Amino acid sequence: MMKHFIWIVILPSFFSVWAQDATDKPTVSPNFYFNNFQDYHGKNVDSAMYYIRLLAVNDNYGSMLERLIHDSFAQSFRKISEGERRNLLQEKEFKRKLALRRQILNLMTTDSIQSLAAVSTPVYYWVQAQQYENDASRLEEITNGFIMNQLSADDIYHNRVGRYALLIHQVISRNDSLNVLSDRLLGIVFDKLKWNPALHADTDTGSPEILTQRSWFRYLFAYLNYALASQLLEKENVEEAGKYLLAASDYSPDSVDRGSLGYFYDMHFLVGKEKHTFQDDYINYLKQYSSDKANILDRLLVLSLTDPTFKKELEAYYISNFSKRESFAIFWRTSINQGLKNAPSFTLRKINREKFSLKEKQGKWLLLDFWGTWCGPCRQEHPDLQKFYMEYVNRPDFELLTIACNDNNAKVKNYMQEKGYNFPVVMSDNKVENLYRVRSYPSKFLITPEGNLLAIPLSVDWVSFIQNYIGL
Numbered sequence: 001m002m003k004h005f006i007w008i009v010i011l012p013s014f015f016s017v018w019a020q021d022a023t024d025k026p027t028v029s030p031n032f033y034f035n036n037f038q039d040y041h042g043k044n045v046d047s048a049m050y051y052i053r054l055l056a057v058n059d060n061y062g063s064m065l066e067r068l069i070h071d072s073f074a075q076s077f078r079k080i081s082e083g084e085r086r087n088l089l090q091e092k093e094f095k096r097k098l099a100l101r102r103q104i105l106n107l108m109t110t111d112s113i114q115s116l117a118a119v120s121t122p123v124y125y126w127v128q129a130q131q132y133e134n135d136a137s138r139l140e141e142i143t144n145g146f147i148m149n150q151l152s153a154d155d156i157y158h159n160r161v162g163r164y165a166l167l168i169h170q171v172i173s174r175n176d177s178l179n180v181l182s183d184r185l186l187g188i189v190f191d192k193l194k195w196n197p198a199l200h201a202d203t204d205t206g207s208p209e210i211l212t213q214r215s216w217f218r219y220l221f222a223y224l225n226y227a228l229a230s231q232l233l234e235k236e237n238v239e240e241a242g243k244y245l246l247a248a249s250d251y252s253p254d255s256v257d258r259g260s261l262g263y264f265y266d267m268h269f270l271v272g273k274e275k276h277t278f279q280d281d282y283i284n285y286l287k288q289y290s291s292d293k294a295n296i297l298d299r300l301l302v303l304s305l306t307d308p309t310f311k312k313e314l315e316a317y318y319i320s321n322f323s324k325r326e327s328f329a330i331f332w333r334t335s336i337n338q339g340l341k342n343a344p345s346f347t348l349r350k351i352n353r354e355k356f357s358l359k360e361k362q363g364k365w366l367l368l369d370f371w372g373t374w375c376g377p378c379r380q381e382h383p384d385l386q387k388f389y390m391e392y393v394n395r396p397d398f399e400l401l402t403i404a405c406n407d408n409n410a411k412v413k414n415y416m417q418e419k420g421y422n423f424p425v426v427m428s429d430n431k432v433e434n435l436y437r438v439r440s441y442p443s444k445f446l447i448t449p450e451g452n453l454l455a456i457p458l459s460v461d462w463v464s465f466i467q468n469y470i471g472l
Contacts, residue, residue, distance in 0.1 A: 037051040042076075042101065049108075053113060055068070056115050059115070069119050070163075070265065073123070074126075076098065077102075102127065105120060118159065122150055122159050125142060125146040126164045128142045133174070140178060143178070143181055146165065154196070156193070157213055157217070166220065166223065167270065169185050172185070186227075190221075193224060196217055199218060201214040211259075211262075215261065218257055219253055221251045222248045222253075226281060228241075238289055245282040246282060249281070258457035259459075260458075276459070277306065279303040280303060297314075300314040301314060311332070340453055342453065343445075344436060346431075348432065349427055365447070365448065366447040367444065367446055368403060368447065369403070372406050378441055382419065389422075389424075398470065401426060402424060403425075
């Protein structure tokens with residue numbers, strides 16, 4: 001479970017920076033450039049620029065360049081409290097490194113390599129806005145330049161232009177003399193988010209890239225509506241604020257978005273912490289300003305189905321206000337199944353050659369885990385999976401099944417014996433992972449006793465998620 005902001009992103013550098021191409025000519029891995037830039041951008045300007053230019057000059061490394069600049073390097077310019085600064089670095093050292101990074105950023109934005117200049121320019125505008133936050137005239141010039149040069153196109157996803165627009169808005173919104181410009185900037189971003197097709201992408205047919213974009217657009221649109229609502233509440237415009245909080249709630253990441261986490265870094269840049277949803281903000285608004293208890297219950301239910309850590313709050317509210325209805329346990333179980341589709345059926349062989357048929361498991365909860373002996377993260381979590389299995393193996397209403405993919409029976413059997421694991425394993429038929437639209441490993445799914453499928457988001461503590469959902 002990701003609980004803290006990742007301050008430095010290091011891609012795998014493997015054991016050697018040298019790789020062999022088809023002609024056996026040594027080439028340098030792009031991870032080598034990536035990691036060396038990481039090492040030098042707080043130490044030496046020339047060395048940092050040398051490695052970032054080698055990465056930028058190759059068009060094949062474009063997505064890696066974006067990740068390096070926007071998910072890692074840009075973190076250097078996040079404002080931190082004095083207390084945080086004292087805990088991280090001495091004040092003098094902090095300022096020295098920040099000055100170096102600003103110098104590198106300035107050089108990148110004027111570099112002759114067009115891709116490097118393009119990828120770094122949105123960050124440059126944001127950093128300039130922070131530097132001149134108390135100079136209204138200069139701040140207005142910077143913001144207008146950003147609008148003209150970065151927001152003239154419809155694409156605000158690449159180079160995370162939408163993120164930096166909202167970060168610049170945070171700066172200028174604190175200056176009352178720039179209220180008109182602040183509203184203009186937010187209005188432009190609002191329209192570009194609202195009308196982008198990715199915001200409404202089909203979760204059943206969308207590719208992994210489209211679903212990643214969907215999660216990004218939805219989070220930014222939810223945040224923007226939350227920001228607008230906060231401004232209205234400060235002005236005591238309660239009714240209008242409610243409309244924007246409703247939109248913030250509706251577009252908060254759902255289970256599909258939380259599976260791709262395309263908004264993870266933007267969440268920390270914009271909110272400063274791991275806040276995946278604004279649904280709870282709308283619920284708190286309703287509790288304070290609305291007497292519609294049924295609506296509050298519905299909203300709590302939607303939130304709890306996405307994030308079951310809110311289930312206890314839902315249960316308490318249900319018992320306090322709807323005690324004459326069916327029991328909460330029945331209400332919860334019925335609500336779960338209403339929003340789910342049937343789990344695809346399959347029959348597979350265990351590593352001991354026994355047959356496992358999903359049809360025979362109706363009437364109990366089933367946890368499916370897709371993995372492989374070749375998968376490092378899978379192997380890393382197997383001690384926890386084994387412990388979880390041993391804790392609940394004897395429950396009559398729950399069963400666990402793991403599915404080894406892209407593997408062979410002998411290798412899996414040897415691995416299980418070597419590690420001393422005894423959780424159930426079946427071998428994939430190379431079809432079941434496609435039936436379940438598995439995009440990464442490990443991937444986990446819950447199948448309800450009624451035979452419906454629930455994907456467990458990658459971003460959560462899966463043990464707690466399952467325990468809360470089922471009530472183990």
